[in-house]
Amino acid sequence: MPEGPELHLASVYVNKMCKGVVFSGPVTKSEVSKSPDVPFTCEAYLITAVSRGKEVKLTLTPLKSDGSNQRAKRAQTDQPMDIVFRFGMSGYFTFTTEDELPKHAHLRFHSKENPSRVLSFVDTRRFGSWEPNGTWHSDRGPCIMFEYEKFRDNVVTRLSDRAFDRPICEVLLNQKYFNGIGNYLRAEILFRLKIPPFVSARTALEGHESEDLNENEKPVKTEITTGDLLRLCHTVPLEVVNLGSGKGYDPTKQDYSDFEAWLQCYYVDGMNSIRDHNGRTMWFTGEPGPMAPKGMSYFETEGIAISCLHPNTHLAQKAEPHGLFVWL
DNA sequence: CGTCCACGTCTAC
DNA sequence: TAGACCTGGACGG
Known part of the structure; x- marks a missing residue:
């Protein structure tokens, strides 16, 4: 899923799927998750979502209770709660029946229907996280798309x-x-x-x-x-x-x-790639530029590409007939 | 079987 | 500037 566009599409998905759906009961968590419990229980609540950069915020909004069920009222939350999600490398939301709950569904919101459906936060690698009563992370800047x-x-x-x-x-x-x-x-x-x-x-x-x-x-x-x-x-x-x-x-x-x-x-086929200083693969075409990681140099002359590079570097030009490549 | 790779942060030496 | 944190798919022997 997850760069800015995928996080935003996730918020659109939640709003579309959960529109008019009443959720109920506690928010449940998988056994294996190390993220915090979500201390929210409510007889009837709605879920909406909004995104900012690489974060998504869910808002749980309790529906007005008529006060006739005092026992249920005592245990339940009647204030809205925000939960801020980061998706790591593999997070996404899905809305399914209980039977169709995917593997790695780590946080789950249950509908009041019978049979119940579930909005779940699925995250195979568990690099994602959530924060109950959370706010947009203060170290993150404005959203590239919507601010x-x-x-x-x-x-x-x-x-x-x-x-x-x-x-x-x-x-x-x-x-x-x-x-x-x-x-x-x-x-x-x-x-x-x-x-x-x-x-x-x-x-x-x-x-x-x-x-x-x-x-x-x-x-x-x-x-x-x-x-x-x-x-x-x-x-x-x-x-x-x-x-x-x-x-x-x-x-x-x-x-x-x-x-x-x-x-x-x-x-894409034909593009070059090298590892940046943080070990992440940078895909590009043409010159890498002067600040390319140490040990790497690359230049072209008279149509002959000459490159000195790390073995973990991949240059598409190595397929070209006039390229000379030197591994150091 | 094994090794490498993946849309991202985090903290610790 | 390494690693740690995780699962799983692709590909090699």
């Missing part, structure tokens, strides 16, 4: 931050500034502009300060690139959202082909 102006401001006013000394491809994964960007999105975004992944982030982002500067003065600075990197951090994820419900990144899903067809760079 675009704030997101842009947060970056341009902090370009002097040492964080932007790093290569652009690594900074794009910094959730303090790019809440919602993940590994496939950074590849797709940089590919659209043909920005080498290992150029300094500050260099790649310079020239964007003026976009919403005053209309009263003469044009101050104009963009140095025709495509705008920050704008693409907004529009490229929205393209995935617009593929529609259930169409995000999930290779295990039947309907994966639309997403696969949308990818232009990530995992």
